[in-house]
Amino acid sequence: MISKQKIGINPKPPKREFLITALIKAAGYSAIIFVGMIFLFLLVESLPALREVGLSNLLSSRWYPIEDHYGVLPLIGGTLIITIGATMIALPFGVGTAIYLSEIAPRWLRETLKPIVEILGGLPSVVLGFMGMLILSPYLRIWLDLPTGLSALAGSILLGGIAIPTVVSISEDALDAVPRSYRDASLAMGATEWQTIWRVTLPAARSGVLTAVMLGIGRAIGETMTVMMVTGNAPILPTGIKDLFSPVRTMTATIAAEMGEVANSSTHYHVLFLIGIILFLISLVVNVTASAVVFRQKKSQERILS
Amino acid sequence: MDLLVSTLLSPYNLDVKLYRLVLLLVIIILLAGCSGCGSSAENTSEQIKIIENKGSDTIVNLALAWAEEYQVVNPSVDLSVTGGGSGTGIAALINNTVDIANASRKMKSEERETALENGSDPVEFVIARDAIAVIVNLENPVDHLTLQQISAIYSGAIDNWKEVGGEDRPIVRLSRETNSGTHVYFLEEVIRLGDKNNTTLFAQNTLLLPSSEGIGAEIKQNPNAIGYDGLGYVTDELKVIGVASSPDDPFIFPSAGTVNNGQYPIARDLYMYTNGEPEGFIKEYLDWILSTDAQKIVTELGFVPIAK
Numbered sequence: 001m002i003s004k005q006k007i008g009i010n011p012k013p014p015k016r017e018f019l020i021t022a023l024i025k026a027a028g029y030s031a032i033i034f035v036g037m038i039f040l041f042l043l044v045e046s047l048p049a050l051r052e053v054g055l056s057n058l059l060s061s062r063w064y065p066i067e068d069h070y071g072v073l074p075l076i077g078g079t080l081i082i083t084i085g086a087t088m089i090a091l092p093f094g095v096g097t098a099i100y101l102s103e104i105a106p107r108w109l110r111e112t113l114k115p116i117v118e119i120l121g122g123l124p125s126v127v128l129g130f131m132g133m134l135i136l137s138p139y140l141r142i143w144l145d146l147p148t149g150l151s152a153l154a155g156s157i158l159l160g161g162i163a164i165p166t167v168v169s170i171s172e173d174a175l176d177a178v179p180r181s182y183r184d185a186s187l188a189m190g191a192t193e194w195q196t197i198w199r200v201t202l203p204a205a206r207s208g209v210l211t212a213v214m215l216g217i218g219r220a221i222g223e224t225m226t227v228m229m230v231t232g233n234a235p236i237l238p239t240g241i242k243d244l245f246s247p248v249r250t251m252t253a254t255i256a257a258e259m260g261e262v263a264n265s266s267t268h269y270h271v272l273f274l275i276g277i278i279l280f281l282i283s284l285v286v287n288v289t290a291s292a293v294v295f296r297q298k299k300s301q302e303r304i305l306s
Numbered sequence: 307m308d309l310l311v312s313t314l315l316s317p318y319n320l321d322v323k324l325y326r327l328v329l330l331l332v333i334i335i336l337l338a339g340c341s342g343c344g345s346s347a348e349n350t351s352e353q354i355k356i357i358e359n360k361g362s363d364t365i366v367n368l369a370l371a372w373a374e375e376y377q378v379v380n381p382s383v384d385l386s387v388t389g390g391g392s393g394t395g396i397a398a399l400i401n402n403t404v405d406i407a408n409a410s411r412k413m414k415s416e417e418r419e420t421a422l423e424n425g426s427d428p429v430e431f432v433i434a435r436d437a438i439a440v441i442v443n444l445e446n447p448v449d450h451l452t453l454q455q456i457s458a459i460y461s462g463a464i465d466n467w468k469e470v471g472g473e474d475r476p477i478v479r480l481s482r483e484t485n486s487g488t489h490v491y492f493l494e495e496v497i498r499l500g501d502k503n504n505t506t507l508f509a510q511n512t513l514l515l516p517s518s519e520g521i522g523a524e525i526k527q528n529p530n531a532i533g534y535d536g537l538g539y540v541t542d543e544l545k546v547i548g549v550a551s552s553p554d555d556p557f558i559f560p561s562a563g564t565v566n567n568g569q570y571p572i573a574r575d576l577y578m579y580t581n582g583e584p585e586g587f588i589k590e591y592l593d594w595i596l597s598t599d600a601q602k603i604v605t606e607l608g609f610v611p612i613a614k
Contacts, residue, residue, distance in 0.1 A: 062507075062510065064484070064507055064508070065484065066484050066490065067505075067507060069507075133520065133523055133524075134523060137524075138527045138528070141527075141528060147476040147478045147530050148478040148513065148524065148528055148530065148531065149528075150513055150515075150524060228516055229516070229520065232513035232514075232515070233483070233513060233514040233515065233516070234510065234511045234512055234513050234514060235510065235514075236510055236511050246511070247511065247513050249514070257483045257484075257485065257514070257516055258483070258484065258485060260390055260391065260393075260394045260397075260485065262393075262397075263397060263400075263416070263417070263420055264397075264401075
């Protein structure tokens with residue numbers, strides 16, 4: 001630990017710095033306050049749902065709010081199956097692209113490819129949804145001989161595409177941060193380039209790559225417009241991997257499609273907020289898991305290095 | 307104040323920057339304040355006639371066409387038309403954010419109660435009629451169905467096209483989202499065959515699409531699909547099914563003629579709602595909508611004009 005006095009920070013800062021420090025502090029704390037207030041707001045708006053609807057109805061598998069069927073399980077299942085599908089696509093493609101960009105591609109190619117991948121991340125989701133609806137889903141139906149191409153698979157492919165730029169960008173930075181000496185040492189020991197990437201560089205960048213994947217998943221869970229346009233929105237409870245090929249309805253699409261129409265403070269309104277809070281908690285779990293893993297790895301790395 | 311004085315007097319570069327920053331902030335705040343005053347003053351002095359019109363996606367094209375034509379008839383009135391669904395429009399009317407709500411169904415009793423609680427008293431106008439066309443892919447050999455067959459298809463009792471005389475293909479059911487007036491109408495009048503005690507629902511695997519365009523795009527390329535939509539939205543790339551009220555009745559294709567004479571079984575009235583009896587330029591607009599000139603536009607868009 002290095003104490004502040006040793007670096008030589010003036011123990012009595014001038015008055016004018018007080019204002020700036022206060023502003024920066026307020027900006028920092030405001031994020032916590034906002035998240036707390038959002039959570040509180042969701043909680044207050046969603047609690048009446050538990051009383052008005054009852055658990056047996058909420059945990060049923062039928063979602064048809066205009067006739068008071070409020071089973072949220074199909075919606076949770078829909079979000080999960082699409083997120084899993086998207087991760088299965090974004091993980092290999094995203095990390096693979098990052099490895100190529102960081103370890104294999106020549107400098108000029110890397111300088112060209114990275115901005116292009118990042119532009120992909122800036123594509124408006126409604127544009128992707130439109131292409132998914134008009135191009136991807138018809139071809140999926142014909143290739144895989146499905147009743148309809150508007151399915152969880154179409155949603156997973158597009159969400160995987162949306163998550164890839166996030167995964168590539170952050171994992172590439174993580175791989176780039178691995179010290180040159182690690183690779184040199186590995187190559188000097190006689191390892192091939194592939195062995196170096198797989199056994200040395202990638203494990204060393206593990207925490208960053210994991211953060212990248214988690215952020216990608218976070219991006220996919222919250223995506224709304226694209227899934228609403230390509231997944232068919234049929235509230236069917238997925239029971240296995242085969243349901244990747246049938247239509248699903250996600251939590252985000254449900255809120256987006258129905259929030260505009262509900263009467264304020266009606267039961268349906270409160271249930272939509274309940275779905276919001278479930279979504280919020282899922283994102284929280286993903287983020288906390290990610291930071292817990294990263295934290296643990298940092299500690300173990302510190303042990304090795306010390 | 308202390309800060310400002312010290313920064314003004316200080317010779318250091320950092321302080322000059324800080325001073326400029328503060329000055330900039332002050333200017334921004336002043337500008338923001340001033341623009342606020344300016345616009346509110348304009349609003350009170352100038353009388354701008356704006357009609358906010360929102361609701362049913364079935365009516366939105368018609369409402370837009372009317373709004374455009376009304377710009378020629380009466381340029382002093384500005385119309386803003388948005389869709390979103392009947393429920394959305396009525397909710398907006400209740401919250402008093404629009405002047406006219408478009409609805410493809412009658413206002414529900416709960417909605418009327420909420421409106422009365424909020425101190426508004428919605429007044430109803432029938433502005434046109436609409437037929438709901440049942441549509442399939444052009445390659446589908448089926449060209450007519452009875453209401454009972456359509457009900458069985460949508461409730462999940464019939465799952466394959468061969469059961470209604472078609473090819474051996476699974477049936478993919480398409481519907482509008484639950485906030486669409488067309489959805490509620492179709493549920494009550496077709497799936498439940500108008501029986502109030504019937505509690506049949508849409509089959510659980512019915513696809514709920516957020517727009518008419520979505521339904522059209524899917525049916526255009528998928529021979530398994532069946533859908534329904536307002537007659538005004540049906541294009542040449544979709545096949546319209548002839549519908550019979552019962553197996554003994556003749557199959558009727560939807561058209562202006564068969565809707566107005568009551569032969570086509572899946573037809574309904576379209577509504578506009580205002581908060582209380584309309585007055586002034588809003589009343590003028592509604593009177594114009596019911597005139598022969600405006601009803602001509604109804605025909606052009608594939609809806610059915612109200613018979614005078």
